[in-house]
Amino acid sequence: MGLTYKTILVAVDGSKEAEWAFKKAIEMAKRYDSKLILAHIVDTRTFATVGVYDATFAEKANCYAGELIEGYKAEAEKAGITHVISEIDYGSPKVKIPKDxxxxxxxxxxxxxxxxxNMVERIFIGSVSESITRYAPCDVLVVRTQKDS
Incomplete structure (x- = not known):
């Protein structure tokens, strides 16, 4: 009896590492005929401090999130993934992804x-991937390299 994954959640933030994770998620979703959930978390913790200087920051973050997710969704569908769900949420990615x-x-x-x-946060209080690994109720794959390396 082999291990299969029916629902794969991939966290994307626009970084090159997230792009690598996305490519790996497409491969695995094809292999297992899985549902693919594309998730982007708008980190609202930065709104309070940045909002003082730029009142349109939240609007810009929402536009970026929508464009990012729609681009990934189109690419997944073009690759042949038939069941793709886009999810944009707000809060801390460290909590939202593994717990919610x-x-x-x-x-x-x-x-x-x-x-x-978010390199600064990683230095001071730990990475999002570390939190996902620690608190997720399921298997976690942390991608460190490009798909073809």
Whole structure:
């Protein structure tokens, strides 16, 4: 009896590592004929400080999230993935991905990049991928290299 994944959740933030994770998620979704959940979390913790200087920051973050997710969705569908769900949520990616979205979609695999866009936070309080690995209710694949390396 082989292990299969029916629902794969991939976390994307626009970084090159997230792109690698996305490519791996497409491969695995094809292999297992899985549902693919594309998730982007708009980190609202930055709104309070940035909002003082730029009142349109939240609007820009929402536009970026929508464009990012729609681009990934189009690429997944072009690759032949038939069941793709886009999810944009708000809050801390460290909490939302493993504790909320994984449960909401009954994910049996989460795929994420080893590092992402928020380098400063990673240095001081740990990475998003580390939190996902620690708190996820399912298997986690942390992608460190390009698909073809």
């Amino acid at each position: 979205l994984a449960k909401k979609f009954h994910a049996d695999l989460i795929i994420c990049g080893a590092t992402g866009l």
